[in-house]
Amino acid sequence: MRGFARHWPLVQAAAQSEIAAARFLQQHSKDLPQVLLKLPAKVKGRLFYNETVTGMNFGGSQMRMNAAIEQMLQNDAAGDRYCVQCVPVQQNFDTLQLDNPLLPADTKAFIWLGNNVTVPAHFDEASNIAVVVAGKRRFTLFPPEQVANLYIGPLDLTPAGQPVSMVNMLQPDLVAHPNYPQAYAAALSVELEPGDAIYIPTPWWHHVQSLSHFNVLVNYWWSDTYVGAALPFPMLLHALLSFKHMSEGQQHAWQQLLKHYLFAENGDPAAHLPAQAKGILGDMKPQLAQGIHQWLANQLK
Template sequence: MTLDLAALPSPREVSGVTADNFAAEITDIYQPAVLRGFASHWPLVQAGQQSDADAGRYLQQHSLDKPQVLLQLPAGLNGRLFYNDSLTGMNFSGSQTRMTAAIERMLQATPGGDRYCLQCVPVQDNFAGLMLDNPLLSADTKSFIWLGNGITVPAHFDEASNIAVVVAGKRRFTLFPPQQLANLYIGPLDLTPAGQPVSMVNMLAPDLTAHPNYPKAYAAALSVELHPGDAIYIPTPWWHHVQSLSAFNVLINYWWSNVYVASALPFPMLLHAIQAFKHLPDGQRQAWQYMLQHYLFAENGDPAAHLPAQAKGILGEMTPQLAQGLQRWLAAQLK
């Protein structure tokens, strides 16, 4: 069976998006969206449109040259960041390398040889003078840069909403709705290549004997190739597979969330819930399942409808003060 990612339908493309209509046009719809030419005016993008070397030199000129963890993938892996054969570690190694030298290593990489990448490097802490204006998000939203050769990141999710901007090279994003979780064959939750669990399916060469239900996920997927200056909005927790298609690739991304405190991010809570509930006797686990359905998913309606507003607490409107108080309470409970 041919499951070519390039044959999938594309996400919707949206133009004319401003800060005023961002929610109505993008985030309220809860679907990925492509913003063509979003950053075509960035000097870094314009450098990338000239050549890989121009983009690399531009970054080197603006780099603060701090040490980074440069990942190295041996030749023969086709650039796929993944596990080793026994799933006890990763198929790549990392070494401390200063930014300018790391970029040079990527630019000098030879076809068929080892491949290199830097992941999730905070822009503000590592570069000076990069003009990366994003009119859709608040000015204090942090940006991160991803640099590398032809690297493929398996399907994973982010815990925050994401706008990713292709700066140099080309990338293919393939996106799966959260409801396809069971058909993506997710790997270990507590040993991951980069913090989030990933699909075990090699989507460039799927093994349907090992992953027979993957075609169901493929049938629900969207895929798009982005060029320098293009951006994509990825809602959380949509799964996305990212393939860098050029010899040298640069991406800038922005994450943001309405969660007031970092400790309230959902994935750590999922792991704690597994720890708390998974090994309970069946009767107790079913009882807690009912409680979660009642309080968390409101399957019986508003669970606090019978309480006055001032007494609803965490079941009412979440405020920064309430979130911070709950964080302190949870920290005390989990000691």
């Protein structure tokens, strides 16, 4: 969506210069403590694992927002790069004017600031509108069907909560990841400038590369599903715990149940039931969702 936010005062400041955008943010900041991530020069700005995939290749420290922005503006002598991620706008920059006519007014906005940093391909559990407000960013999207060709890393040790592709998409190793060209062939890529926005549907994989010395992004997550629904990714982990070590016959049997109840491959699985008897298979009302959450909590104790 080219020019989606060109009228935002922050975008207009960025049109002058990256420094002007940084100063604008500092003026509107509540200057609260943040986690400033530091990426050593040798990792070339790629937020990723360490060499043994037992931890991360970056570290973090507490710093107030305005000082963190100042750190990003400096040309680090060692070549290290810095970023602050996923900061709630309302709590930290409540005077910024960031209207988004595509979403309800109460949809929460988050802001991401940093040097030229690369985030490996990952997915979000909600739909996403991302708005570039300073610097330039390149987004590369992969459809969910390409998951096997993206060589996804550990599910329970992740850089930022979601699993990421192990492929270095700027320098792919086709010996370690021979099927990646199939994902590349299916990819969509676009470069956005200040004021441009992109819609990223869930759960599409997306690789994000910041191309300028100082970059700012604002994003909005939202879901069209029932607001009280549990997030899908924890359910995937629980399903692995439940199904992965079953015998082949048991897995096949449960696969049929999942196809029937979850994906409705045979039509509405509750079509034969009276409306008042459908329970969880019917309309998800707040009271029912609360009861299910409580039942799950008791089962997992």
